[in-house]
Amino acid sequence: MEDYGIFGDIVVFDTTYRTNRYNLICAPIVGINNHWNNCMFGCAFIGDEKIESFVWLLQTFTKSMGGKSPISIFTDQDAAMNNATNQVFPDSRHRLCVWHLHQNAITGFGAFKQDPTFKKTFNYCLYKCVTVVEFETNWRSILQQYEWEEWFTNVYDLREKWCHALSKDFFSAGILSSQRSESTNHAIGYRANRTTSLTDFYRLFKGTIQRWRSTEKQAEFSCSKSVASSALPLSGLLKHASEVYTLSLFRDFEEEFEYSIATTAKLIWKQGNTEFYDVSIDEEPWSAQRVTYIHESQTVSCTCKNFEASGWLCYHCIRILHLHSVNRIPEQYIKKRWTKSAKSSVWNKLENEKPEEVQYTYTLAPNHG
């Protein structure tokens, strides 16, 4: 519950496990912490994949978590789940796990796996496209080359749920634009099979949680004790980033920073205190994004919407801040969930509490005994 309070903006809900003796569907409900590691919010067993079952499950989950809805909920490709999500979380954005699309493509079109051009273009469409034009052009080239396949049509129809270029206005922790979704999905990775009993599962599940928590502790420790290293001089914005962000997030910021060095910024016009720039990477005019900058408040916004979608500034914004000699990341662009101190209040609280047995809460669906 503590984790959900901090990292519950993103929920990954996976119903692809069907791996125990009673043929129950195991549905782990997973989040991403400030180190880009998984954290477990809960786990459910359901007997079927009907809309009512998913509605019950999501309602029970929200109730147990104090009523907070996620901003984005990622699920595998399932119409019933989509329906239930829309009913229970009307204000949240339902998205499809890109990782599952990737897996489905490999399963469905095994031959393509050997084809490096297909792989490259398809992965580019899944993870890399920044603009709609870019996405449409790449997708069309797949269709032209590999003939019209029904699967591609279906996936294309759902593009707003998975394409990074089309989903930039909602926070998704950057999952849509990142291959990191691979580690988030397939989260439990437990070696269960059809003969695994519920007790076996419980042991595996507990082991997974213990492993995750120990990884988290190590990451928190490293972040509190070590200073990020960089090939670039640690000064200004980069230094500030190394102070506030976890080591993992610092790498994301550093990558944007590196890109920002390669950009060209052109002042387009000025209106009062507001300046409008076009920022692009040389020789790639399609990459130009419009950045708006307001002096007094150090407000910076970009048409690529990386901050809105991922929670850290894009290289376009970094370029403009740099141009204005801003050497600290303006406070409004440091998302607490990505900082070293994201969980500090929880750790402090735990330190003051006596250690006690973890309480697990079980809720049974009506008519399920």
Ligand SMILES: [Zn+2]
């Ligand atoms: Zn940008």
